[in-house]
Amino acid sequence: MNTIPQVRIAGCSVCPTRKTSEWCALRDEKLKLINTARRTRLREPGEVLFHQGDGCSGIFCIQSGLIGLRRVDEAGNSVLLRLCGGGETIGYRALLCNDEHRSTAEVLAPSVICFVERTIVTGLLSENPGLGERFLRHSIDDITKTEDAYARSLTRNLRARLLHTLVTFYQQLGFRDERDNHFVDIPLRRSQLADMIGVAPESLSRTIRKLQEEGLAQFNGRRVGMSNMDAICREIGENSWG
Amino acid sequence: MNTIPQVRIAGCSVCPTRKTSEWCALRDEKLKLINTARRTRLREPGEVLFHQGDGCSGIFCIQSGLIGLRRVDEAGNSVLLRLCGGGETIGYRALLCNDEHRSTAEVLAPSVICFVERTIVTGLLSENPGLGERFLRHSIDDITKTEDAYARSLTRNLRARLLHTLVTFYQQLGFRDERDNHFVDIPLRRSQLADMIGVAPESLSRTIRKLQEEGLAQFNGRRVGMSNMDAICREIGENSWG
């Protein structure tokens, strides 16, 4: 029961996320450095990678799974700022700015996570300008997503934001059945989904019921069926959902 | 009336914002390159530096004044995402990602703005890793600010967000009278302030009246007096306001 789950993977050079992560900027020799320095572990839901307010001791590479970044303010109000999945690197902001972490990273689904010591990262950064460039890209992506969410929170109501969130999940995790209906398994429980949209769980529950009654979406636990994707996208003003 | 206002300044090397802007990463020789390439103009309120959806032709350095970044969604809802002042560089995100601008940059107060062609910037970036690092810093600052605003928009009500905005303006532009009362001239008109907080102008107006009645703040046009700064900071849960 107290054994720390160990994970063996062949190494960074064959990591499935290698192409999408920051480390694609590194040559093989440099990659080896990380490969020996990393500590890889399977993390279970509820574990915390770092706490808001903590100093930064290194960065975390998500190989697979799901991590949530949560912000809590002085009054105790909590918001799930963003979700991060396989291939993403988190904690780099606090590292690069010598700052404390601005949010808490909590494991939402069983995840394989590599930890890399800060000194290793800073060393690589100073030698490889390309690496910094990758982090820059990453941070610009983050801004764009956050700004989008911010603007939506100010202009759209609960229903529209929920639909948007469903479509976003579908784009990442969705699948179809034999009759070409759209499905997705939301990797969050209701209260977390509510935290993400920034509403009370009760309000979320009522809105879900309404969508159900209108036939716009079918909820079954965490599984959501969307028979009429066009209508959903029309309502939230999105036209590209592949 | 149609003459474009020209601004003479001695050059980038003596620009008052040099130490705080990205260009502090450059050696004098490189700075000269920008100095000859830049186009500097006085811009009046209402002018637009770039439009949401535009391609990026270069970046803008704000030497002085005030610029607002506005996002408009498909339904026509508009949000003032952020304000940028002297020493800040804007438009770099679209440039670095070869993307279109995600927001419209509108001049809110008379501003001295330098424009630098994109090819100049990309050239400098490829030669000077330090410059990319500065942009990285900048973008991380931007995320932090946006996340803060996002979390506040989800957890705090109009009143708290207004008070927070007032304190933020005070920190940047505030002054004191002989009796040590705190004042600040808000550089926005009411409707813009409402856009920034993400509420209807009428609601803002009512909340202002309430603060006035409670004696927490004295509004006189755009000038705001805050006699009891401690009470304000206590209410929004900030303790550092210098």
Next chain:
DNA sequence: CGTCTGGTTGATCTAGATCAACAGGAGTGG
């Protein structure tokens, strides 16, 4: 079985949106 945790429903309350009227300048034109 009881207990606990997460989710749904009902009843109620309120912050803030919306619609409409109005008031004070600032400019413009006679």
Next chain:
DNA sequence: CCACTCCTGTTGATCTAGATCAACCAGACG
């Protein structure tokens, strides 16, 4: 100088999305 319009901001009246509080329900688990 006054009359007119335009523009921004304030107020009033009303409506509603969503929060809050409380009860209840179903599955997990000792």
